[in-house]
Amino acid sequence: xxxxxxxxxxxxxxxxxxxxxxxxxxxxxxxxxxxxxxxxxxxxxxxxxxxxxxxxxxxxxxxxxxxxxxxxxxxxxxxxxxxxxxxxxxxxxxxxxxxxxxxxxxxxxxxxxxxxxxxxxxxxxxxxxxxxxxxxxxxxxxxxxxxxxxxxxxxxxxxxxxxxxxxxxxxxxxxxxxxxxxxxxxxxxxxxxxxxxxxxxxxxxxxxxxxxxxxxxxxxxxxxxxxxxxxxxxxxxxxxxxxxxxxxxxxxxxxxxxxxxxxxxxxxxxxxxxxxxxxxxxxxxxxxxxxxxx
Amino acid sequence: xxxxxxxxxxxxxxxxxxxxxxxxxxxxxxxxxxxxxxxxxxxxxxxxxxxxxxxxxxxxxxxxxxxxxxxxxxxxxxxxxxxxxxxxxxxxxxxxxxxxxxxxxxxxxxxxxxxxxxxxxxxxxxxxxxxxxxxxxxxxxxxxxxxxxxxxxxxxxxxxxxxxxxxxxxxxxxxxxxxxxxxxxxxxxxxxxxxxxxxxxxxxxxxxxxxxxxxxxxxxxxxxxxxxxxxxxxxxxxxxxxxxxxxxxxxxxxxxxx
Numbered sequence: 026x027x028x029x030x031x032x033x034x035x036x037x038x039x040x041x042x043x044x045x046x047x048x049x050x051x052x053x054x055x056x057x058x059x060x061x062x063x064x065x066x067x068x069x070x071x072x073x074x075x076x077x078x079x080x081x082x083x084x085x086x087x088x089x090x091x092x093x094x095x096x097x098x099x100x101x102x103x104x105x106x107x108x109x110x111x112x113x114x115x116x117x118x119x120x121x122x123x124x125x126x127x128x129x130x131x132x133x134x135x136x137x138x139x140x141x142x143x144x145x146x147x148x149x150x151x152x153x154x155x156x157x158x159x160x161x162x163x164x165x166x167x168x169x170x171x172x173x174x175x176x177x178x179x180x181x182x183x184x185x186x187x188x189x190x191x192x193x194x195x196x197x198x199x200x201x202x203x204x205x206x207x208x209x210x211x212x213x214x215x216x217x218x219x220x221x222x223x224x225x226x227x228x229x230x231x232x233x234x235x236x237x238x239x240x241x242x243x244x245x246x247x248x249x250x251x252x253x254x255x256x257x258x259x260x261x262x263x264x265x266x267x268x269x270x271x272x273x274x275x276x277x278x279x280x281x282x283x284x285x286x287x288x289x290x291x292x293x294x295x296x297x298x299x300x301x302x303x304x305x306x307x308x309x310x311x312x313x314x315x316x317x318x319x
Numbered sequence: 320x321x322x323x324x325x326x327x328x329x330x331x332x333x334x335x336x337x338x339x340x341x342x343x344x345x346x347x348x349x350x351x352x353x354x355x356x357x358x359x360x361x362x363x364x365x366x367x368x369x370x371x372x373x374x375x376x377x378x379x380x381x382x383x384x385x386x387x388x389x390x391x392x393x394x395x396x397x398x399x400x401x402x403x404x405x406x407x408x409x410x411x412x413x414x415x416x417x418x419x420x421x422x423x424x425x426x427x428x429x430x431x432x433x434x435x436x437x438x439x440x441x442x443x444x445x446x447x448x449x450x451x452x453x454x455x456x457x458x459x460x461x462x463x464x465x466x467x468x469x470x471x472x473x474x475x476x477x478x479x480x481x482x483x484x485x486x487x488x489x490x491x492x493x494x495x496x497x498x499x500x501x502x503x504x505x506x507x508x509x510x511x512x513x514x515x516x517x518x519x520x521x522x523x524x525x526x527x528x529x530x531x532x533x534x535x536x537x538x539x540x541x542x543x544x545x546x547x548x549x550x551x552x553x554x555x556x557x558x559x560x561x562x563x564x565x566x567x568x569x570x571x572x573x574x575x576x577x
Contacts, residue, residue, distance in 0.1 A: 181436070188446070189435040190425045197411045197422045204409040207371055209397030209426040209489050218432075 029162055031284045032277065037168040037237065039276020040175030044230040045253030046260070046268035047182065048223030054199045054263035055219045058116065061123040062103060063227060064250015065130035070096040070228030071235045071245060072138060075145050085148040092228040100224025101217055109213070127247070134243035142242045145235035167236045174233065178226065179269050186265060191218060199263070252279075255299050261312025270310055321349040323385070324493050324525035325370070330379035331549075332369055339365045340549045343379070347493065347525045347542075352515065354536040355529045356560075357546035358569055363529045364406055366546070367495050370527075371403055372396055384492060398426050402491035404482040406498045406529075412471030416462065416481055419470050420453035423488035456484045459521075460514060476507050480514075487518065494518070496528040500535050508532055512539050537561065545569065 045067060052060045070092040077088035107126050111119045147155060149166040156165040186192035197205040198215045206212055234249055235241050252275060260271025278298055282291040302310065323346055330343040340362040347353045355363050368374045370381060372393045381388045383399055391399060402423075411419050428449060430441045457463045460480040465473065470481060479499060486494055499515070500508045512535050519526055530536045536543060537557040545553035545560060547569040553560055560566055 185436065189432075189442070190421070190428050190430075190446075190449075191432060191435065193414065193418055193422045194425055196414055196418075200411045200413060201409050203373065204405070204411070205422070206393045207373075207397060207403055208423040208485065209394055210422065211394050 027162070031280050033162065033164060033168060033172075035277035035280030036273060037171045037276070038280055039256075039273035040171045041230050041234050041237070041249065041272075042253045042256045042276050043175055043269045043272025044178060044226050044233070045249060046257040046272045047178070047265065048227050048230075049254050049257040050260075050262055050265060050268040051195075051219050051223050053257070054265075055195055056104075056108070056216050058108065058119045059123060059254070060108075060220075060223075061120070061250070061254075062126035062130060063223065064246035064248075064253070065127050065134075066096050066099055066103075066224050066227040066246070067231035067234065067250060068134060068241075068243060068246030069099060069130060069231075071145065071231035071241050072134065072143075073228070074148070074232045075143050075235070075241055078148060079143075079146045089148065089229070089232055092232060093225045096228035096231075097221045097225040100220040100227070103224075104217060104220040109216075131243050131247070138243065140242060142240045145239040145241045147236035147239070148232060149236070165237075167233070171233045171237065174229065175269075175272075178229070182222075182265060191215070195219060252295065255296065258309055259299050259302055261309030264309070264311045264313070267309055267311035274310075321351075323347070324349055324351075324383070325527065326382040326385075327370075328380045328382075330366070330369060330376055330381060332365065332374055333377045338549050340369065340546075343369075343546075343549075343551060345527075345544055347527055349492075349525055350519055350523055351541045352519055352526045352528065352539050354540035354543040354557075355527060355546060356531075356533075356536055356543060356566075357552075361546040361569075362549040363546055364497060365549075367403060367497055367529065370396075370493075370495060371401055397489055400490070400492035401495065402486035402489045402493070403495035404479070404486050404497055404499060406501065408475075408478050408482060410470040410478055410481060410485070412469065414470055415467050416457065416470050416473065417450060417453045417466040419481060419485050420456055420488045421449045423485045424449050424452065427490065453488065456487055457481075459487075459518065460484060476503055479503070480511075483514075483518070487522065492524055494524055494526045496526065496530075498529055498531065500530055500532045503532075505534075508535055511535070515539055 045063065048063045049060065052058065073095045074088045074092040077083045077091050078085055103126055107122050108119060111122060147167050149170050156163050186195060194205070194210045194215050197210055198212055202212050231246065235245065253272065256271035256275040257268050259275060260267030275295060279291050279295050282294040286294060325345065325347040327343055327345045331341045332339050343366060345353065355366060357363055365374065369376050372391065383401060388396060411422065414422065428445045430445050434442045454463045454466055457466060462477065462480060462484070465477065470478065473481060483496065483499065500511055503511060515526065516539055540557055543555065543557055543560045544551055545566045552569060553563045553566045
């Protein structure tokens, strides 16, 4: 394998982290909370797609849409039931609740689908030929799909945030909830929409993740979830371009570390890099430094 | 007499046993500028917070255009026609000047999420109209040239003016201005006075303003209400207020004999 190959597969892994990191960063930016259940929404999305596509043989496109719909609803319901009542509570209470929701989802999945791994069929590529070669570089269809999806999401989301009324409302709410309300912006709806978008993207990330690493278990979402959260912090939490940059870099670093240093300590290297970046730039790569008003 | 836009009856709020505002009454008519004055801590901003439901009143009633606002939330009140500015400027600093104004128009824009993502004609039409309207509102203060700079980078006076424009963008029938001239020099204050009058004439709205700058208050207000310790201590025309001994005492303290 050449360096280029490692780079491309790192880019693909990084794209998945980036899509997950978006969910963390958007929710943090608007609701000022860390939704640690986000990783488990990924897992639920993957199971929905697994049953629809692998088990019942539905069209892959319809399976993906179905998984996105279920996760979007799940995200809205979680926010309504678990987080909304705590809007005025200290942030620690919300954080603990998020961890609780995370365990709830994992154990629910354990109960429903047992801990036996399910073998996920990639949603693209034919059996026997799931990759193609250009100029000596072998790329799987899943890798290509992952990278393209990430780029498309990046473009659509950035335009959405900067050009639409809902996007503007989201940015307004993220700066000053009180003032936004007084200008007629419904803060609850805006937060709901944010959770919906983040969770819908989580489903996409889950399906891409399981297409690349086909072992699906109830804890599938937790490690990528933590790493994507790391990526969001790395890029500057609250910043959308930061989530993309952080995700991509994290994926590339992880893959290169695996290839050239050691598979066992690749995670340690990833988190080590995070610590170094935060020591130098505490707000993350693209984060806005906090200025204390005196 | 023209229509009553705002009417408060016995409005009050108690914070932990302390009546921050008590038995507050006021009537503001269409095209009228009313002033709310009083020393620091008199409860002026609290009145604004009650009117906009940032605080829930513990007693009394508020009527906006004849309708009780008792069951309305902050967001619904904005739709019903109350807009305000803040004593300590609260713009969306990372949004551009035009975007700040456009966020306040969200409620009147009708396109759906679906239309926005697919870029259907209604999305383009409404976004274009909103921007045109934002620029037009900005031109009241001659600010259309600053439309695309971020609001946080504006000079202080311009930020105060932008807050007024943003409030106007919600198409209010009642505009609440919380110390619009704070931190402005006399020339800027005079210009602001002129503009407030022009806004009243052009939009035909009622304006209630809190201000410490007496030249502004006395210069443009049709009626003035004086507050102290949450109580209305005086009410009348600028001339009546200026010569009212209770108001003078509240501001300057009692003259000691001997």
